[in-house]
Amino acid sequence: MNLSRDDIPALAFSALLLGLAAMLPLTGSSYWMGIGLSIAMFTVLSTSWALFSGPTHYISLATAAFFGLGTYTVGLGFESLPFWLLIIIAAAIGAALAGIVGLATLRLSGVYFVIFTLGLAELVRQLTTWVQNLTGQRGFYVLTDIGETEIYLMLVGLAALVFLTGWLIGRSRLGFALRIIGDDEEVARHSGINTARAKVLLFMVSGLVAAATGAILAPRYVYIEPSLAFSPILSFQVVIMALLGGPGRLWGPLVGVIPFTFLWEAISSSFPNQTTLVLGIAFLVIVYALPRGFVGLIEDGRHRLRAREGYA
């Protein structure tokens, strides 16, 4: 692998930030631990979402479905199998489901994909509820000795993996192919790119990560039932955070996750009934005021600064 001159400081800087993030439990504050957990979780989910949706512009609303499958895997198996194995199984299930959905819809226009993913969480929820009704279950308890600190550290580790994967994909032929697909799918097809394969592969990556995240977070919920695990609002939060930051850059979603997590925390504690309204307004702000997210603002600002100095 050949690293360019800019890569080494960037990698070192990222490693430093990750190291700092991993120190958070040392503060011992439960408030910051809670916020840190949310930020870590949404960083993983939004970044992996943007790996697929950023370059291709296909909007996936299925995060909650994968996430829920992950929590359910742990809920069903935590008594008989070790936790790390369950995370891997959850990831495999997530990837498989994403593969099936991708094969059915990604060969067609983007609208079909959006619609399909929009209902996927509800579909999986209905099926799980049905199976549970047949077996006479309602929900179950996940009682483990895994605490918030362990969950947080696992999430930070997963985030590191996601960023590394994203960075590697960005440099690979697959990443290049995806960017061409995003610019013009017709051109991509004519230049010999197997567009369906590239899209399905990337969608599987984001499904895999979402399911693994769900598995890691399962011990935190203690009690799992379908309406909790497959709560559709999660999918929308992930999309908003990624778009708010700017899905065109690997670090873009992170820029959206941090402010939105604080905003969400504040709103849901003081106006719990208005959260839907806030989601709606966030969507509208993104479309009308921030079509390229915060990243777009930052880049415009940088560009202007350079122009003033006479470089551009």
Add this chain to the structure above:
Amino acid sequence: MYIIITGLLLGGSYALIAMGLNLQYGVARIMNLANGEMLVAGGFVAFWLYTTAELSPFLSIFLLAPVVFALNWLIYRIMLLPLVRRAKTRGQLEVDSILATFGLSFVAVGLMLAVFGGDYFSYSYLARSVPIAGDTFALNRVSAFIGAAILCGLVYLWLNRSRVGLSLRAVAVAPESARLVGIDVAQRSALAFGLGGAITAMGGALVSSYLTLDASTGVIFTLKALIVVIMGGVGDVRGTIVAALMLGILETFVATVIDPGLTLAAAYGLFILILLFRPQGLFGRASA
């Protein structure tokens, strides 16, 4: 037999709702994900007028239609037209309009929650039974079906027989060429969008006479309408009606024979089959 008739009765309402969405997507090129909220709002108004003024839902749709039409027309003009102008490609417009109408739908749900609260609402209207083919059916379901059938028929005739209908179909087929023969595409799109919203809201008022709704059920109806539109073919009225009736029957079948909690799963099963075998719609021709 019971399943088929109940399914047809349900499918009639679906046809009306999906017809509204089809006008919005087929002509105005806006995949309107706030469609279901328009339906719930229509249901709310019908509920409110019935409980406060004892106004029958079949009369309140006449009050409802012009108001919702104006509202949707304004939404298109103010919010969506800038997106149409901004978009360089069809794909760009699709992404933008999906996000914008999503935002709109959440805002609508938020507002309805604030105004009406999160409770289910229903009222009993025409809750008598009528015998058809040896079984008995609720009169409100039958009358809602008849209402939906009349409205669908009117829209179909209007689209196929009138001059404005002709221009709408022209915009649906080729917006670029429609402009060349002197059709004001932006104005016609706004008309179609407003009309689509009004039709969906009327469908909502009819549905509310026999189904229980709440502020956040809109998205389920949006999904079903989308499935029907894709199944029937974008811009195809006949296909929409057939697809809606099929969905109604299938859903009733699954709800009675297997489990009432699986209706969306049934709709999705149908959707997957369509995507795999006839992505251009039931009666559609494969596009080049």
